[in-house]
Amino acid sequence: QTVVTQEPSLTVSPGGTVTLTCASNTGAVTSGYYPNWFQQRPGQAPRALIYSTTNRHSWTPARFSGSLIGGKAALTLSGVQSEDEADYYCLLYYAGTPVFGGGTRLTVL
Amino acid sequence: QVQLVESGGGLVKPGGSLRLSCAASGFIFSDFHMSWIRQAPGKGLDLVSYMSGSGGDISYSDSVKGRFTISRDNAKNSVFLQMDSLGVADTAMYYCARAHCSGTRCSRIDYWGQGTLVSVS
Numbered sequence: 748q749t750v751v752t753q754e755p756s757l758t759v760s761p762g763g764t765v766t767l768t769c770a771s772n773t774g775a776v777t778s779g780y781y782p783n784w785f786q787q788r789p790g791q792a793p794r795a796l797i798y799s800t801t802n803r804h805s806w807t808p809a810r811f812s813g814s815l816i817g818g819k820a821a822l823t824l825s826g827v828q829s830e831d832e833a834d835y836y837c838l839l840y841y842a843g844t845p846v847f848g849g850g851t852r853l854t855v856l
Numbered sequence: 857q858v859q860l861v862e863s864g865g866g867l868v869k870p871g872g873s874l875r876l877s878c879a880a881s882g883f884i885f886s887d888f889h890m891s892w893i894r895q896a897p898g899k900g901l902d903l904v905s906y907m908s909g910s911g912g913d914i915s916y917s918d919s920v921k922g923r924f925t926i927s928r929d930n931a932k933n934s935v936f937l938q939m940d941s942l943g944v945a946d947t948a949m950y951y952c953a954r955a956h957c958s959g960t961r962c963s964r965i966d967y968w969g970q971g972t973l974v975s976v977s
Contacts, residue, residue, distance in 0.1 A: 781963040785901075792951060792971055793901065798964035836901050843960045844915060845891075847901040 749773060751839050751848035758854045759827045767851045768819040769837030775818035776839060782820035783838040784813060786831075787850075793836065797822060829855050858882040858967045860952050865972030868942055876937040876972055878952030886910070886930040889955040889962060892937045894948035895971075902948075905937065906955065913960055919945070942976045949973050 750772040759765035769782060776782060784797040795804050797813035800820065810825045820839070824831055832855040837848040864876040878890065891906040905916045905926040914926060925938040935952060949971040956964045 783964050785965075792968045794968065795964070795966045798956075798966070804966060834900075838965065840962055843957070843962050845903055845906075845955075845962065845965070847893075847903060850900045 749841055749846050751837060751846050753835075753837055753848040753851045755849070756852045756854065758856050759824070761827060761829060761855055763827050764823065764825045765827060765853065766816070767822045767824075767835055767837075767853070768816065769821070769839065769848050770819045771839055773841070776815060776820045778815065780820070780839040780841070782813065782815075783845075784811075784820075784822045785836045785838065786833045787836065788830075788833045796835075824853075827855055831855055858954070860954065860967055860969035862950065862952050862969045862972035865950060865974045867975045867977065870943055870976055872942050872976070873938070873940045874942065874974060876939065876950055876952075876974070878935045878937075878969055880933045880935070880952075880954070883954070885928075885933040889913075889957045890928060890935040891953045891955055891965065892926060892935075893951045893953055893968075894946075894974075895951070896945075896948040899948075904950070907935065908957065908960075939974070942974075944976050947974060947976045 752770045785793040787793040801813045814821045834850045836850045859881045861879045886909045892904040907926045923941045928935040951971045952969045954967045
């Protein structure tokens with residue numbers, strides 16, 4: 748069974764930088780998994796942030812960036828704002844089938 | 857602008873059925889895979905089903921296979937999820953979402969609806 752793993756929770760100070768990661772139990776995550784990242788604020792629907800590892804959607808603020816680090820997909824938030832407090836989900840494609848990670852709850856404190 | 861609007865959720869008894877609808881606008885509907893993704897209360901996102909633009913490629917999660925049926929009407933820009941033999945574990949917010957795919961190779965999900973709540977009790 749394919750399992751995608753994220754940190755359950757992270758805390759960051761306002762103005763700081765934080766990196767969330769997304770790992771696969773099948774091995775190293777590569778660009779071929781087309782990593783996607785989504786943000787979900789409390790009480791709202793998910794919103795797409797990043798696709799195909801590094802690409803921002805037209806509505807994604809520049810402080811969000813995607814990359815591959817140490818065999819994992821990564822989402823880095825720079826200059827964190829209070830409005831970035833949310834749950835973040837990654838998604839990996841396995842031969843065309845999407846699988847979500849369990850999500851990371853980001854607290855801005 | 858792209859819009860996805862779900863409807864059809866509600867309260868149903870165990871063993872019952874519901875049919876969810878997702879009305880799309882603002883894009884060429886038949887060009888895109890459409891997905892149903894659910895989120896149980898306090899839990900993460902779980903892909904339920906998806907269907908290609910032509911309807912020829914369909915997938916279901918193991919937890920709903922044999923009970924749920926996805927379909928679409930490209931003339932009406934709508935995708936549907938028929939849910940039968942519902943159980944308490946199916947209680948969730950159900951979202952429809954648009955995916956970009958080339959053949960069976962997909963690269964991203966971009967737009968999401970606001971969701972429709974299904975409660976089985």
